Amino acid sequence: MCVVCADVEPTTLLEQLISHGILIDTGIDGIYGRSGVFEDVIARFEDLVTRTGAEGANPMAPEVMRFPPAMNRFHFERSGYMKSFPQLAGTIHSFMGDDRGHFDLLEKLQNNEDWTGQQKTTGVVLTPAACYTLYPIVAKRGPLKSDGALFDLQSYCFRHEPSKDPARMQMFRMREFVRFGKPKQVQTFRAAWLEKGEVMMKKLGVPVHVDLANDPFFGRSGRMLKNNQRDQGLKFEMLIPIESEEKPTACLSFNYHQDHFGTTWGLIDADGETAHTACVGFGLERVALALFKHHGLDVDAWPKSVRKALWG
Amino acid sequence: MKDAIRDILAKHGRLPVAADTLADDADLHAAGLTSFGSVEVMMALEEEFGIEFPDRMLNRRNFASISAIAAAVQMVQTEAAA
Numbered sequence: 001m002c003v004v005c006a007d008v009e010p011t012t013l014l015e016q017l018i019s020h021g022i023l024i025d026t027g028i029d030g031i032y033g034r035s036g037v038f039e040d041v042i043a044r045f046e047d048l049v050t051r052t053g054a055e056g057a058n059p060m061a062p063e064v065m066r067f068p069p070a071m072n073r074f075h076f077e078r079s080g081y082m083k084s085f086p087q088l089a090g091t092i093h094s095f096m097g098d099d100r101g102h103f104d105l106l107e108k109l110q111n112n113e114d115w116t117g118q119q120k121t122t123g124v125v126l127t128p129a130a131c132y133t134l135y136p137i138v139a140k141r142g143p144l145k146s147d148g149a150l151f152d153l154q155s156y157c158f159r160h161e162p163s164k165d166p167a168r169m170q171m172f173r174m175r176e177f178v179r180f181g182k183p184k185q186v187q188t189f190r191a192a193w194l195e196k197g198e199v200m201m202k203k204l205g206v207p208v209h210v211d212l213a214n215d216p217f218f219g220r221s222g223r224m225l226k227n228n229q230r231d232q233g234l235k236f237e238m239l240i241p242i243e244s245e246e247k248p249t250a251c252l253s254f255n256y257h258q259d260h261f262g263t264t265w266g267l268i269d270a271d272g273e274t275a276h277t278a279c280v281g282f283g284l285e286r287v288a289l290a291l292f293k294h295h296g297l298d299v300d301a302w303p304k305s306v307r308k309a310l311w312g
Numbered sequence: 313m314k315d316a317i318r319d320i321l322a323k324h325g326r327l328p329v330a331a332d333t334l335a336d337d338a339d340l341h342a343a344g345l346t347s348f349g350s351v352e353v354m355m356a357l358e359e360e361f362g363i364e365f366p367d368r369m370l371n372r373r374n375f376a377s378i379s380a381i382a383a384a385v386q387m388v389q390t391e392a393a394a
Contacts, residue, residue, distance in 0.1 A: 080348070083348065220367075220370075221351040221354070221355065223367050223370050224347070224350065224351050224354055224370035224371070225347050225348075225351060227370055227371045227372070228347040228350070228371065228372050229347070231371060231372050231373075232372070260346070260347075263346070
């Protein structure tokens with residue numbers, strides 16, 4: 001550490017987390033290494049989510065599925081993601097040239113020129129949200145049972161939005177419960193999680209409030225989709241101030257997709273009708289950051305009640 | 313104008329019913345017009361009538377029926393002429 005830098009106190013939350021070794025800088029905004037301390041907080045929070053999911057009257061046991069943070073490109077294309085969020089998508093391309101092409105590539109690299117011209121699209125894209133992988137898999141199973149279906153997912157997700165705000169990472173983990181069924185079944189699921197989620201987050205001693213929200217749909221058509229989403233109350237977020245008091249960060253989201261994915265994927269309920277879906281998503285890094293922000297960087301010094309909720 | 317709107321709904325609205333069976337005041341959302349369908353209808357209306365809807369008009373209400381769409385198009389045309 002240089003003499004000049006050593007005297008400068010880190011000021012932003014990101015700088016503090018990095019200087020305390022909780023997050024690890026990689027030189028790219030939004031792509032960080034995670035320390036053992038950070039991962040332990042995430043693991044404890046995930047356990048709290050699992051326990052909370054099992055609470056309440058007649059909770060349905062979810063089917064647990066985990067996928068790598070990449071998905072079938074053709075499923076991604078059919079999902080309509082490029083219609084709504086082309087600016088956020090991450091697609092995977094690889095070199096598919098011959099010896100001559102390889103030679104050209106190396107020459108361009110050597111000369112600091114753009115070497116990516118020969119990169120060709122692969123069958124894989126980065127997962128944009130944990131549940132995008134799920135819908136075609138459920139559709140392939142055929143009609144739902146009469147009580148529908150519930151899945152427990154967690155995946156690293158990618159969104160291309162480099163930022164100095166640690167709460168806006170380019171790769172982050174999303175835990176999700178996804179409910180399939182009749183409109184009433186999925187609405188009841190979402191309403192129950194809106195209540196349970198608030199009680200759960202209050203145990204963690206962070207200031208939360210729930211607000212109507214919209215997804216960051218792209219462009220002018222996106223303006224209409226945002227308005228429609230708000231008009232119909234399809235998305236709620238649980239917000240916690242992390243980087244700013246005025247613009248708190250969405251840490252949990254509660255989404256009712258109506259029959260959007262049902263129609264896209266041909267999801268059918270037990271009566272042969274198009275299934276509806278809803279999901280509750282937990283931004284795991286964001287929740288961890290909110291805890292570090294509000295309770296300090298030393299987890300051993302966090303309030304007893306918070307430690308009890310997480311570590312038991 | 314309503315015939316032109318009906319044509320656009322038939323071509324771009326992805327409705328599960330035939331657009332020419334819809335009354336002027338029939339609820340298009342109830343008839344199956346989705347958010348994505350209404351976006352495509354909006355774009356097609358802009359092209360057909362040479363208008364641009366202001367952001368504040370891009371909502372469900374203005375695309376709720378053929379009459380509502382006609383009124384919205386007329387409002388934009390009137391504002392553009394003023």
